[in-house]
Amino acid sequence: MADLVPGLSVGALAQLRYTGKGPRYRKPTPRTVLYDEREVLDWIEASARTSTADAA
Structure with a gap:
């Protein structure tokens, strides 16, 4: 699934799961x-933002 999101690696997905x-x-x-x-x-x-001031 990492190929669906540019810049998202398999390792990053593992960390997000963790x-x-x-x-x-x-x-x-x-x-x-x-x-x-x-x-x-x-x-x-769900991660869409309209401003850098939006809370993450």
């Missing part, structure tokens, strides 16, 4: 992480 700040994911096996494309796009939309 902190609970990333998009929802599924983990059907211990080494497999799956993302639903619509949920990733919704996560991106």
Whole structure:
């Protein structure tokens, strides 16, 4: 899913999973992480800001 978001690496996604700040994911096996494309796009939309003064 890192290829869907420019500048987002696999490592960054792992860190977002760890902190609970990333998009929802599924983990059907211990080494497999799956993302639903619509949920990733919704996560991106939820991060939209209109000003640098907006609280993150």
